[in-house]
Amino acid sequence: MKSLRSPLGLVSGLGSAKGGVHHWWLQRLTSIALVPLTIWFTVSLLSLPSLDHVTVVAWMAQSWTALLLILLVLVATYHSQLGVRVVVEDYVHNTGMRTLTLVILTFVHAFLAVAGVFAILKVAFGGAS
Amino acid sequence: MRARPLSPHLSIYRMTRYSLLSSIVNRITGCILSVGLLVLVYWLMAVAGGTRAYEQAHEILSSGIFKLIYAGLLVAFCYHLVAGIRHLVWDTGRGLERAQSKRSAGIVVAVTIALVVVLGYWLFVAAGRGP
Numbered sequence: 001m002k003s004l005r006s007p008l009g010l011v012s013g014l015g016s017a018k019g020g021v022h023h024w025w026l027q028r029l030t031s032i033a034l035v036p037l038t039i040w041f042t043v044s045l046l047s048l049p050s051l052d053h054v055t056v057v058a059w060m061a062q063s064w065t066a067l068l069l070i071l072l073v074l075v076a077t078y079h080s081q082l083g084v085r086v087v088v089e090d091y092v093h094n095t096g097m098r099t100l101t102l103v104i105l106t107f108v109h110a111f112l113a114v115a116g117v118f119a120i121l122k123v124a125f126g127g128a129s
Numbered sequence: 130m131r132a133r134p135l136s137p138h139l140s141i142y143r144m145t146r147y148s149l150l151s152s153i154v155n156r157i158t159g160c161i162l163s164v165g166l167l168v169l170v171y172w173l174m175a176v177a178g179g180t181r182a183y184e185q186a187h188e189i190l191s192s193g194i195f196k197l198i199y200a201g202l203l204v205a206f207c208y209h210l211v212a213g214i215r216h217l218v219w220d221t222g223r224g225l226e227r228a229q230s231k232r233s234a235g236i237v238v239a240v241t242i243a244l245v246v247v248l249g250y251w252l253f254v255a256a257g258r259g260p
Contacts (some may be wrong), residue, residue, distance in 0.1 A: 012168060031213050039212065046251050053183040056176050073170070080163040087156055116170045119177035128177045 023082060030079035037072045057128055066124035072115035079108040147154075153235050158205035165202045168195075202253065207244040211237050220221045 003010065044065070048055055059065055084105050092098040120126055168190075175186030189195070215233050218224050224233055 031217065035210065035214065036142075038206065042206070042248065046248070051187070051189075053176070053180045060176060069173075074171070076169075080159075081165055083156075084158045084163055087160060091207065106216060112166055112170045116173050119170070119173035122177040128179055 027082045030075050033075045039071055060123045065118050069120045070117050077109050077113040156211040161205040206244055208241045211240045
């Protein structure tokens with residue numbers, strides 16, 4: 001029954017990683033930021049006279065719109081990443097499957113954040129007309 | 130290695146509608162909104178892609194199935210927003226008594242329905258178009 005692993009190796013990593021509060025706090029911080037950001041986005045999008053390309057580009061090219069949209073995309077993807085991570089950790093019990101799912105979800109969220117910001121900047125700097 | 134202790138799982142709780150159910154629905158709507166991010170970024174990339182790319186995407190995004198998706202996202206957004214604010218209030222240590230929690234669950238449902246009606250009317254009737 002002698003294991004090749006050292007006594008320290010058998011117990012390390014089993015306790016608190018001291019990162020839980022950080023995750024919890026960021027989840028709250030991003031949720032507070034998303035209250036005004038999502039309300040602003042919904043109201044301004046619905047207020048546009050039409051959704052044809054010219055109108056949307058003119059709206060998105062305004063500095064304040066671009067700035068708030070970038071914040072929305074970054075904060076929303078981060079909040080989403082933090083949220084789905086907890087869901088996966090709670091309900092996917094197979095370790096390998098869980099790690100794989102978390103890796104894929106992190107990549108997808110990073111891709112969405114970068115693609116969203118890139119698109120907004122391209123429009124804001126006049127690259128989409 | 131010995132089995133690690135797990136957090137209490139869903140099955141050990143009684144499904145009292147005013148705390149557990151509202152909390153799990155918050156998770157489900159959150160996951161739905163995560164999928165909604167795909168739609169948002171697809172739309173943003175289409176705007177950045179120029180007139181022709183946007184027209185193609187607009188055709189897809191205006192189809193019937195997407196109208197259904199917008200309706201789902203709208204309900205998920207309204208619920209997640211209101212229930213999320215309830216969670217933030219809980220985080221300050223307020224409203225955790227059983228009676229208070231029961232009342233706030235009712236408020237969450239009422240405000241969600243009101244928001245869905247107002248925004249849904251604006252989106253589907255007054256504006257007369259899906260994004």
